[in-house]
Amino acid sequence: MPHTTPVIEVTGLRKSYGGRTAVDGVSFAVDEFEIFGILGPNGAGKTTTVECVSGLRVPDAGTVRVAGRDPVADHARVTRVLGAQLQESELQGKLTVREALELYAAFYPDPADWRPLAARLGLTDRLGTRFAQLSGGQKQRLFIALALIGNPRVVVLDELTTGLDPHARRDTWKLIEDVRDSGVTVLLVTHFMEEAQRLCDRVAVIDRGRVVALDSPAGLISGTAGATVISFAPSAPLAPGELAALPGVTAAAERDGRVTLSGTDASVDALLTLLARRGVRAHQLRVTDATLDDAYLDLTTGARP
C-alpha cells in the first residue's frame, strides 16, 4: 500500500455539553484521497466530532489537525482547505442557486469557477431557482457544490443523503465518488450501512462518544460473530450441541423446525458433511453473507436515551 499522509488527525478528542459527555476520547486519522465514514447511533457524537474537525466547536481536550493545522486556532487557513456540508444546512429561501454559488465563491481567495461546478452537479438548469423551491436532492447537490467551491483538499459531509429517495441517494453516491476521484478527501457521516459499505474505504463506528471499531467495511464484516449465516429446515432433528460444535460456528438456534447457524464458509462445508453422514436432508437451504448492518448491530448498543 502506498504511503499516504493523514489529512485529518483526531487524537483523544473530548467534548461535553454541560455535564453530558458527547465525545469521549475519539481518535482516528484520515488519509489523503480516502472516503472515510463515521457511523453510529443517534446521539453517538458523530456531528460533534465533525464539527470539531471543521473548527465550529472547541474541543474540551485532545487535538484535531486538518492538513497539519488546528481548525480552531488556525480557522482561516483550515477553511481554505476544508469544505463542509453540515447536518441540517439551510440557506435563505429567497436566494437563487446562482446567488448562493456567487456568494460562497466570494468567501474564498481562490474559488473554483462555479459554472462548471454547477454543471457537474446537474444544477445548470436550476441557476435561477430559489433555494426554497428546490427538491431535497437538488438542495443536497447545491450543498455539495457549496462545500467544493473553495477548491478544498477535504470535504466533510454530514448525513448528506438523509431524506433522499433511493434514486437520488444513488446519484449522490456517484457524485461523492467523483469528488474523491477528483482528488478530494471525504469525511462522511452516515446512518446508511449500504452507503458506508458501497462508498467508504474505512469506517469508524462511534458509540456513546467512543470509537468502538475502525476498519474497512469488509474488515468490519469479517470481524463480526457470524460472517456467514446458514439456515435450513432439516428433514430429521439434529442435536443442537453437534451443530454448535461445527468449525467456525458461533451461534446455533432452532425455531419452528428451521435451524439458523452463524459461522464461516468452513461451517457450510462441515454442515454438509454432517448432514450427509446423518442422512438428513436440508430443505430450503440458504447461505448469506453478513452485511455491514450485521457488523454494526454487533458493535453498537443503539440510540442514546
Ligand SMILES: Nc1ncnc2c1ncn2[C@@H]1O[C@H](COP(=O)(O)OP(=O)(O)OP(=O)(O)O)[C@@H](O)[C@H]1O
Ligand atoms: N448544542 C448542544 N447542546 C447540548 N447537547 C448537545 C448539543 N449538540 C449535541 N448534544 C448532545 O451531545 C450528544 C451527541 O450529539 P451529536 O449530535 O454529536 O450526535 P450524533 O451522533 O451526530 O447524533 P445523530 O445521529 O442523532 O445526528 C447527544 O447526546 C446530544 O444530545
